[in-house]
Amino acid sequence: MTTAPPRPSPLRTVMAPRRVAAAIAHLAALGVIGPTIFTILFTLLGLSLGLLPVLGIGLLFFVGLVYAIFAVGWLETARVNGLYDFGLPLGGTRRRERPGFTGFVRMVAAQTIDATSWRGVASIAIATLLGWITLVLFGVLASGLVFVFAPLFGESDTVLIARTGIEVPIAWAVPTGLATAVLSAAAIVGLGILHGIIARAVVVPSREAQLAAAVDTSRAQRAGAVRAADLERTRIERDLHDGVQPRLVSVGMTLGLAQQKIDTDPAAAKELIAEAHTSTKAAITELRQLARGIHTAVLDDRGLDAALSAVAAMSVIPVLLDVRLDGRCSRDTEAAAYFAIAEALTNAAKHSRAAEVRVVVRLRPDTGALWARVEDNGVGGARVIPGGGLDGIVNRVVAAGGQARIDSPVGGPTSVEVSIPCAS
Known part of the structure; x- marks a missing residue:
């Protein structure tokens, strides 16, 4: 008997070198793109609040904001899921359960409080902040590397630290540059690991939430199964009562009439028997269709x-x-x-x-x-x-x-x- 290999721990998963490298690249990209995303979201929020008194136009922007939040959350969940393989389901928008305007309002309200979307927005907000810090650290790393090679191009005994006004003796340029580059590179790697830890904590639902969702799903499936069985029983009863049963009763009555006429009017009795035979074949066809509705052998x-x-x-x-x-x-x-x-x-x-x-x-x-x-x-x-x-x-x-x-x-x-x- 073979056993499945143990799954790697969450920390080991996020610390895998290829995942850390990919996370750093993601953070750098989000450091650039993230502010634009949140600018759009806050603009929609401002328009929805500011234009609410104007014939309710703000409600249109609010609906746009709700589904923009869903889109951001969905994309963030897909990004984190693809990066760390957490196995998260990519759900869709909430669906209308009732017709009319009331059903639409309920659908939008349910989408507004959708936990998955808000977890995604929180994750991308943190990732954007970490991405901005990552970009700063990349700049520090580049400055450190420039410092390392400063003695090769320097024309004086000191090197100016950019944007600080501080001058460092050229003899200290190489060790200072190396220390700066190593520390900034280590900080960048640390941010890549930290991103994985935070993303798992924010995006992945808690164990209790997962169990509650599983219970809700099981309850819905059980209720659906009971309801489907009840509807199927009702359908079978209706088809038997409205279709096959009257036809069989008609067959019995027709055969009874034929039995009465078989001695006095054999020709009429023969026609009645033929009619009963046709009705019997139709009843058999209906029974076959009814059985096929229950289960089809093909x-x-x-x-x-x-x-x-x-x-x-x-x-x-x-x-x-x-x-x-x-x-x-x-x-x-x-x-x-x-x-x-x-x-x-x-x-x-x-x-x-x-x-x-x-x-x-x-x-x-x-x-x-x-x-x-x-x-x-x-x-x-x-x-x-x-x-x-x-x-x-x-x-x-x-x-x-x-x-x-x-x-x-x-x-x-x-x-x-x-x-x-x-x-x-």
Whole structure:
């Protein structure tokens, strides 16, 4: 039995020579770029506060400020993650959970207090300050090196320290320059290490926060699974009650009439039996479709591409299917994606009045997720209603550990986008 090698300690990670060198380069760049970033942020803040009384125009700048903070935080998280490989997830903006202006206000408010964005802003603020000090130290390092070579070009017995007015005997120029260069280089390396330590402390959530987030995610998945199962049970009951059951009752009544007429009117009885036979085949077809909605065998046997091809072939709206998968995902992931796409096609056929639907499915190795998008060119205006088809999509995807996004402005188009971890 083999054991996995121990992970390096956080301090050893940030002290790796290549990471320290890269951190120094980042700090130097942020020492130049950082002030511009914060100038923009403070300008947006000033405009939002100053123009608030003017017909609420300041609110527009405030919304711009909120999403500018998100962009800065996202970029800083991506920079730190790429530099130190902390494994941080790059989240997106908060999504609207309710329609209308109230939903928009709630979305902006949630984005305003987003902890990840503010951690990123705090990290880049500290990195900018460290970057400015790094640039100063680079200047000191350059002055020290100039001092080392001053005796080669000096024409007097003293050397003037730039911008200080202090003169140093030329005999002391070399040791003074060497000491200055070594100390400033050591300070620069120290700042590179310090940046990694501070970045980990600021950007990476605490252990308690990570556990709380994991609990919230697990709770949401469990609630989604329970809700999806309840909706699935309701759908099966509805389909049986409204579809198969009346048809089977009709078959029984038709056979009863045929039994009564078989002696007196054999021709009519024969027609009734033929009608019952046709209804029986239709009931069998409905039962097969119902069973396929619960679980499709072709999904296990031939994969998601073949299963979606079968769904697209039965759609009453032309479907442009674009599936590019290099491998297979877990059974739960493929089942959730299949259900989401099939339900989205069903909703489009019932409500969208679309001329065509486009389905795109990709396996994204960078995120390890199965991504799918269903878009129609219909009238739009679709809303997530508790117990409805779109609600079932959201709950099924959340139960599988993924995310669903539904965008359907009035006038169209309507798009359903899902992303599910491949190994969920």
